[in-house]
Amino acid sequence: MQLNTLFKTFSAAALTLALAACGGEKAAENTAASAASAADQGAKKEIVFGTTVGDFGDMVKDQIQPALEKKGYTVKLVEFTDYVRPNLALAEGELDINIFQHKPYLDDFKKEHKLDIVEAFQVPTAPLGLYPGKLTSLDEVKDGSSVSAPNDPSNFARALVMFNDLGWLKLKEGVNPLTASKNDIAENPKNLNIVELEAAQLPRSRADVDFAIVNGNYAMSSGMKLTETLFQEPSFAYVNWAAVKTADKDSQWLKDVEEAYNSEEFKAYAHQRFAGYKYPAAWGENAAVGAQAEAASTASAAK
Structure with a gap:
């Protein structure tokens, strides 16, 4: 084979390999983009809250909903007037998260009704x-x-x-x-x-x-x-919890909800709007609040 012909052959082969490599990279990019797009489409964009009427619903409307909407979520709120339906609605998929109950109640209810739901994080709670x-x-x-x-x-x-x-x-x-x-x-x-x-x-x-x-x-x-x-009551055993389906306990949307409830903005709101409440243990404030509440209760009982 002549040198010129051999050179042309190698050049054509190199060009083919280069084009194949570029095509492979492009295909990989397209695959990655498709996967990212699918992930975005599959990410949860609507969160349905269930609370009892009153303070827990107000917390969602006043603070949590606006905070989550800034992150691109749509928030819907369903308010209940009893302590039975919220857990059943959660287990049946009508809600994504409910907020109304302390852990002893949740533990008893899910055991009695055989529900696959679990506590997620604590929220400010008015004492009994x-x-x-x-x-x-x-x-x-x-x-x-x-x-x-x-x-x-x-x-x-x-x-x-x-x-x-x-x-x-x-x-x-x-x-x-x-x-x-x-x-x-x-x-x-x-x-x-x-x-x-x-x-x-x-x-x-x-x-x-x-x-x-x-x-x-x-x-x-x-x-x-x-x-x-x-x-x-002086006890902090009854600070209320958010509850979710067990399958959602590690979801990104739940992490975003918990972050909103533990944000400095929400804490400032809760301290002003719900003074005298018992706060989540994660806030690290209950020792002082507990001492004040116990002293007040002792003084009242002594009258």
């Missing part, structure tokens, strides 16, 4: 409080006084612990405060008449009973104030 009804101070309690209390097991247990702390009744030694029931009452020296009601009915019950133990979110949504309480 004893509010005046027909009687306006703790020292007015008398034999046979009536007190309304939430009828779901976990919150009723909280009410019993509060009565025990007040000295209005005595629980059995060694009882689990998270699961206490009427069967765990050892003594009822004041013959308290405990009226069990749906939590949403408790604010209105004050006209018919001497005292009422009211869940914080329903107290606030009814226009009641934390400063009206005659006694508050």
